[in-house]
Each structure stands twice: as C-alpha cells, then as structure tokens.
Amino acid sequence: MAKVLIIGAGGVGQVVAHKCAQASDVFTDICLASRNIEKCIKIAGQIKRPIETFQVDAEKTEELTALIERCRPDVVINVALPYQDLTIMDACLAAEVNYLDTANYEPRDEARFSYSWQWNYHDRFRGKGLMALLGSGFDPGVTNVFTAWALRHQFDQIDELDIIDCNAGDHGRPFATNFNPEINIREVTAKGRYYENGQWKETEPLSVKMEFDFPEGIGRKRLYLLFHEELESLVKHIPSIKKARFWMTFSDNYLKHLEVLQNVGMTRIDPVKYKGVDIVPLQFLKVLLPDPASLGPLTRGKTCIGCLIRGVKEGKVKTIYIYNVCDHRSCYEEVGSQAISYTTGVPAMIGAMLMVTGVWREKGVFNMEQMDPDPFMDKLMVYGLPWHVKTL
Ligand SMILES: NC(=O)c1ccc[n+]([C@@H]2O[C@H](COP(=O)([O-])OP(=O)(O)OC[C@H]3O[C@@H](n4cnc5c(N)ncnc54)[C@H](OP(=O)(O)O)[C@@H]3O)[C@@H](O)[C@H]2O)c1
Missing domain, CATH: 3.40.50.720 (NAD(P)-binding Rossmann-like Domain)
Structure with missing residues (x-):
C-alpha cells in the first residue's frame, strides 16, 4: 500500500x-x-x-x-x-x-x-x-501526544507540564550515551531553560534538580532540568500552559565522567588545531565512545518517560501522570536494540x-x-x- x-x-x-x-x-x-x-x-x-x-x-x-x-x-x-x-x-x-x-x-x-x-x-x-x-x-513525540490527549480527555485547561524522562537502564560500560553521543552531550551540557508565565528562564547546566518516585519497581531517582525542544512547540500550541519544564535522570557515574570531559575541553564544539588539522573535540570523542547501537545486548533495566500534568477539570484542580515503561532487554529481543532507540x-x-x-x-x-x-x-x-x- x-x-x-x-x-x-x-x-x-x-x-x-x-x-x-x-x-x-x-x-x-x-x-x-x-x-x-x-x-x-x-x-x-x-x-x-x-x-x-x-x-x-x-x-x-x-x-x-x-x-x-x-x-x-x-x-x-x-x-x-x-x-x-x-x-x-x-x-x-x-x-x-x-x-x-x-x-x-x-x-x-x-x-x-x-x-x-x-x-x-x-x-x-x-x-x-x-x-x-x-x-x-518519544520526547519529543509521544510526550507531545500525551499532553494533547490529556487536554482532550482529562482537562478543560492545562496549567503546568513536567516532562519526566528516566533511563534506569545499566549497560555496564564506564561511560556511554544511549543515543548519538555528539547530539546527547550537546543537549546535556547546554544551559537549562524552562517556561514560566510567558517567559523563558535560563539556568546553569544541570544545576536544578528534583526527585521523583517512578512506578513498576524503578523507584526514586534524581532528575535534572534541561531544555528540550518540545517545550517550545507545546507552549505555543497550548497557550494555557503557564509553566513547562523538562527533566532527565543521569547516573552519578555519567555525571562524573561528563564533568571531567567538560573540564578538559573534550566536549567543545569549536575546531582546535592538532598537527595542522582542525579537529572538533566532541566529534573526536564520539569516535572513542561506544556506538549506542552496541549497547543493545548489554543493557538491562527499564526506561520510564511521561508527563506530569496539572490543570483544571470542571472547576477542580487535578494532577495526572501519564507514562510508558519500556524494558531494555525485551526491546533487544524484539528488534536487536536498546529501549532508547526503541x-x-x-x-x-x-x-x-x-x-x-x-x-x-x-x-x-x-x-x-x-x-x-x-x-x-x-x-x-x-x-x-x-x-x-x-x-x-
Ligand atoms: N525524539 C526522541 O525521542 C529521540 C530520542 C533519541 C534520538 N533521537 C534522534 O534520532 C536521530 C537518530 O539517532 P541515533 O541514536 O539513531 O543516531 P546514530 O546511531 O548516530 O545514527 C544516525 C545515522 O545517521 C547517519 N548519518 C549521519 N550523517 C548522515 C548524512 N549526512 N547522510 C546520511 N546519513 C547520515 C549515520 O551514518 P554513519 O553511520 O555513517 O555515521 C547513522 O547511521 C537523531 O536525530 C537523534 O537526535 C530522537
């Protein structure tokens, strides 16, 4: 067809x-x-x-x-x-x-x-x-649809949105990113940004934290505020939203390695001369890091990505949590990839x-x-x- x-x-x-x-x-x-x-x-x-x-x-x-x-x-x-x-x-x-x-x-x-x-x-x-x-x-994507679905079926008006992305998987490698390393590290090392009362507010990278208790045995995890692109389109298309934030979990091990890499300049995206050749440190680092596709057979545990949405239904304030839990191992068995790619x-x-x-x-x-x-x-x-x- x-x-x-x-x-x-x-x-x-x-x-x-x-x-x-x-x-x-x-x-x-x-x-x-x-x-x-x-x-x-x-x-x-x-x-x-x-x-x-x-x-x-x-x-x-x-x-x-x-x-x-x-x-x-x-x-x-x-x-x-x-x-x-x-x-x-x-x-x-x-x-x-x-x-x-x-x-x-x-x-x-x-x-x-x-x-x-x-x-x-x-x-x-x-x-x-x-x-x-x-x-x-998924984020962007499913999280946008979750919000649109909630507005249609659960609320008369949405006031606050927290998109919460948890990867509780473990690949056993000292440091690896679960999707393209260059794109992932650019996103995580950028300044945080969230929307409140019609304005974008900027925060230092990974400086704002909260904890959330995830379902299906994942438990309590620390999350860090990041800017993520769906915030931009969601506050445009659902103008009642007064506050919109995006949160992601990182293990202490991931953050420790990232801090060192940043401190030594390996996450820079501007070219530096090496033996007369221009090299972008982050692009070179990508070559050294594990290919995310290779993490499929190694990764165990689950992801849980969803939206915490506050708003009003029939005059009453209400909060819902809408989410998916995905198991790395099951994804690998089905399509040969870990859950982030899935x-x-x-x-x-x-x-x-x-x-x-x-x-x-x-x-x-x-x-x-x-x-x-x-x-x-x-x-x-x-x-x-x-x-x-x-x-x-
Ligand atoms: N919305 C979401 O939830 C979400 C989550 C994760 C990822 N993503 C996005 O998904 C996309 C793919 O991620 P991934 O983890 O699959 O990345 P990846 O493993 O690095 O795969 C990217 C693929 O694109 C190919 N490519 C790169 N430049 C190209 C070019 N100029 N012409 C043709 N092909 C080219 C690469 O080829 P080589 O093999 O030659 O390098 C590679 O096969 C990215 O845009 C990422 O940001 C979205």
Whole structure:
C-alpha cells in the first residue's frame, strides 16, 4: 500500500526498519539509505522482508533528491542527525514527498535548539500540498501526544507540564550515551531553560534538580532540568500552559565522567588545531565512545518517560501522570536494540503510518500536539509502547 524511505541506519533507523517491516499491511515497500551502506545492509540482513538499501549523503540536497525520485516513497522518515533536517526537507520539497523526523534542526557550530528554522518551511510544504511532521519520537513525540490527549480527555485547561524522562537502564560500560553521543552531550551540557508565565528562564547546566518516585519497581531517582525542544512547540500550541519544564535522570557515574570531559575541553564544539588539522573535540570523542547501537545486548533495566500534568477539570484542580515503561532487554529481543532507540523508532513508524494512511493528513509543517492524539495513542498500545494514566 505505501512505500517508505528511511534515512539514517543508526540505532533508531534499525528500529524504524524493523517496525515498518512488522506493519506489512501498511508499508509494502521499504527503502533504507544512509551515509554508510554497510550499516543499511546489516540492518536489512536482520529482517525477513526485502529492504532496498542505498548510500546517500543527506547533506547533499541534489544527491538526496535524485534518490527520493528514484525510490518514489510516500513518506521520508528522517532518523539521521538533526544537522541534516533542512537538506532533507529541501529534497522532499524538490521531489514532492512528505517528511517526518524525530529531532529539531541544529546548526553544527552552535548548540541551539529551536523549531524556527523548520517552522519557516510551513508555506513551502503547504504550497505543494505536502506534510512535514516534526518530532515523532518519544520526547519529543509521544510526550507531545500525551499532553494533547490529556487536554482532550482529562482537562478543560492545562496549567503546568513536567516532562519526566528516566533511563534506569545499566549497560555496564564506564561511560556511554544511549543515543548519538555528539547530539546527547550537546543537549546535556547546554544551559537549562524552562517556561514560566510567558517567559523563558535560563539556568546553569544541570544545576536544578528534583526527585521523583517512578512506578513498576524503578523507584526514586534524581532528575535534572534541561531544555528540550518540545517545550517550545507545546507552549505555543497550548497557550494555557503557564509553566513547562523538562527533566532527565543521569547516573552519578555519567555525571562524573561528563564533568571531567567538560573540564578538559573534550566536549567543545569549536575546531582546535592538532598537527595542522582542525579537529572538533566532541566529534573526536564520539569516535572513542561506544556506538549506542552496541549497547543493545548489554543493557538491562527499564526506561520510564511521561508527563506530569496539572490543570483544571470542571472547576477542580487535578494532577495526572501519564507514562510508558519500556524494558531494555525485551526491546533487544524484539528488534536487536536498546529501549532508547526503541522508544524513538516506534513513534516514528506510527507517525509515518498515520500519514500514509491519511489519518493524519495536513498541508504544511506540524508538531505532534497539533494532530488528533487518539489514533496515535491506540497505535502505541499495538506496537509495543503501552501507556498508563494515574490521577495523583
Ligand atoms: N525524539 C526522541 O525521542 C529521540 C530520542 C533519541 C534520538 N533521537 C534522534 O534520532 C536521530 C537518530 O539517532 P541515533 O541514536 O539513531 O543516531 P546514530 O546511531 O548516530 O545514527 C544516525 C545515522 O545517521 C547517519 N548519518 C549521519 N550523517 C548522515 C548524512 N549526512 N547522510 C546520511 N546519513 C547520515 C549515520 O551514518 P554513519 O553511520 O555513517 O555515521 C547513522 O547511521 C537523531 O536525530 C537523534 O537526535 C530522537
């Protein structure tokens, strides 16, 4: 029925390929392209259905446009890196194909997170009758849909939102990141930012903490305030929100290593000269660190990502907690990846499925909370990310 072109054969790309292959009634043809075709071939080799593989540099718009025109997919799923978002959107416009991603565009030389660059494409996508869906991972992605669903079914008005991301898994390696190390470390070492009463407030990196008692045996964990991109779109599209924050857990071990790496300059993103050659320390560090895809067989434990939402229903103040718990080991057994890649790849497949089946069909550039949350919430239950709601 539909053809999909997946760009990026990393940890998340592997899950998207597996999940699209599982949904054979919708995705009848699957293409997988990445900078390094060997990674595509390896993933295709894990899947019983045929997957067409291609080499492409997604930063070269013409090269990518030619590939899209050759494959003629109904949707392009971008699970390469945020640096490629704009060139992939350009290629989708040129080849007249719908677009989906899981992370907002970032310029390479500046750790700045903003949807503005991609929102600027709205008129071009609308003009061509195409849809671009931004941030269809877990956070952003499912967290946006959780909030939209809560507004529809649980509240008359949402006042406060805390997005809470806990990875209680252990991979046994001294230091590793659970998704692309460069993107992860840029995010974590940036200044914190949250929204309150119409203003953005900045905090020093990892300086604001709280504790939360997680369900399903995970227990109490310390969380750190970070800026995360879905805060920007959620306060725009749900203007009643007065306070919005994002929190993430880190182990003491992770923070100890990160502090040392920062202190010695290994997380810098500006080039330094080494033997006459320009080297970006963080890009060099990425080469040394474990590939997140290699953590799959090692990781044990669970993730728990969700939204704590306060608001008003029929005149009464109310708080709910809506969340998913995902087990690293079960993900590995199903698709050969750990839960961080899994919780990102499953929503990417579901977003694409709703687009190609016409359930989510708009013209222009959209964030997840702008779409009907109900069919997406139903599909989470079917495709491996069951969710729960507690009234607190
Ligand atoms: N929303 C969420 O919940 C969420 C959570 C986690 C991650 N993410 C996002 O998901 C995306 C993928 O993450 P990941 O952990 O899978 O990263 P990853 O393992 O590093 O995979 C990225 C893939 O993209 C490929 N790539 C990089 N530059 C390319 C280019 N110019 N042309 C073609 N392919 C290129 C890489 O190729 P090489 O193998 O040659 O390097 C690699 O295969 C990232 O954007 C990340 O921010 C979103």
